[in-house]
Amino acid sequence: MKIEGKTVVITGASAGIGRACGKAFAAEGARCLLLARRGERLAELAAEIRERHGVEVLDTVLDVRDRRAVESFFGTLDGGWAAIDILVNNAGLARGLAPIHEGDPCDWDEMIDTNVRGLLNVTRAVLPGMVRRGAGHVINIGSIAGHEVYPSGNVYCATKHAVAALTRAMGIDLLGTGVRVSSVDPGMVETEFSAVRFHGDEARARAVYEGFAALRPEDVAEAVLFCATRPPHANVRELILMPSAQAAAVHLHREAR
Ligand SMILES: NC(=O)c1ccc[n+]([C@@H]2O[C@H](COP(=O)([O-])OP(=O)(O)OC[C@H]3O[C@@H](n4cnc5c(N)ncnc54)[C@H](OP(=O)(O)O)[C@@H]3O)[C@@H](O)[C@H]2O)c1
Structure with a gap:
């Protein structure tokens, strides 16, 4: 499918994978709606994309954890931006790396609120329009941590297992609607x-x-x-992308220095 002229929403576009996705979609001619909390970073990226690719870009500060703000933002998007073709649910984070009995519950809350609740907030706001139009694509950024668990990765791994479950569940719920996940x-x-x-x-x-x-954000x-x-008749359900030097979550090959 051609990306040119499609409207793409990318959460967590101020850094890393989200930022690279913004550049990659814009290079293919997509109109990009970039979201994150750090507005200055977003504005810089938006300016760079406009100049380099000449596509329309809308950058808005949005915390995906704030359900009311998410609902209000997507509920009041003007005509040109309201019909979203592709949603990249990328905003996410890990906080801390500690055995479960030593973990900081504030870190846990932040991961669960961002990686699970945040993804749900945005998805719930965007999906009804896709279903009404009979077309759309939700692409969740999961992790190898959604397929395996690793020492002290407990809650982060649990959130990414939740993302994997949601991807599969959404695929079932949206079967026949024209929306891919x-x-x-x-x-x-x-x-x-x-x-x-x-x-x-x-x-x-x-x-x-x-x-x-390691992988580069551009690879992702x-x-x-x-x-x-x-x-349209084909869909990637889960795509696991590993560095060549990583066989599993904790099986890495490091070059001696
Ligand atoms: N790096 C890895 O090794 C790796 C591996 C597998 C999966 N992932 C996943 O890839 C995704 C992107 O991570 P990354 O590696 O690119 O990390 P990153 O460079 O730290 O970027 C994370 C992005 O998420 C945004 N974000 C965080 N909390 C947010 C919130 N509450 N509301 C809106 N945006 C928020 C950040 O923007 P602001 O701070 O400006 O809001 C930033 O743009 C995450 O879901 C992560 O779990 C990463």
Whole structure:
């Protein structure tokens, strides 16, 4: 399917995978609606995309955890932007890495509120229009952590297992509506993810990727674009994309330094 002229919503577009998705879809001629909490970052990306690709871009500060704000934003989108063709549910985070008996419940709340409730808030606001129009595509960014669990990854893994379950459940509920549902589930990607996980401890975040060829956000964006461009009769349900140097969540090959 051609992407040119389609309207694409990307949550968490201010960094990492979401930002790369914005660039990748814009390069194919999509109109991009970019959402995240850091407005300055979004505005910079929007300006760059407009200049480079000449497509329409709307950037708006939106916290996916805020259900009322999400409902109000999507409920009042003007005509040109109201018909959303593709939703990339990318906004998400890990907070902390601790055994379950030592974990910080505030970290747990933030992950559950963002990765599960946030994804549901946006999906619930966007899907009725897709179903009414008989066309649309929801692409969830899951994770290898939705297929496996790893030591101290407990609650983050649980949220990504929830995303995997929701992708499958949505696929069933939307059968016959013309709306497709996919998930792209990456292994390790070098983004701000680890800095966020370790509450800004950059040295600890850097160490995660040391001696290891992680995926680039652009690799994931390409996979998302692949899902979005299948012909109407074909759908990618789950696409697991791993670095060549990662066999499973905790099985990595690091080059000696
Ligand atoms: N990096 C990896 O190794 C990896 C692997 C598998 C899956 N993933 C998944 O990929 C997705 C993107 O992560 P990333 O690696 O690109 O991390 P990142 O560089 O930290 O980007 C995360 C994005 O999510 C946004 N976000 C976080 N909380 C939000 C909220 N409440 N409302 C709106 N936006 C919010 C952030 O924007 P603001 O802070 O500006 O709001 C940012 O744009 C996540 O779902 C993550 O779980 C990552």
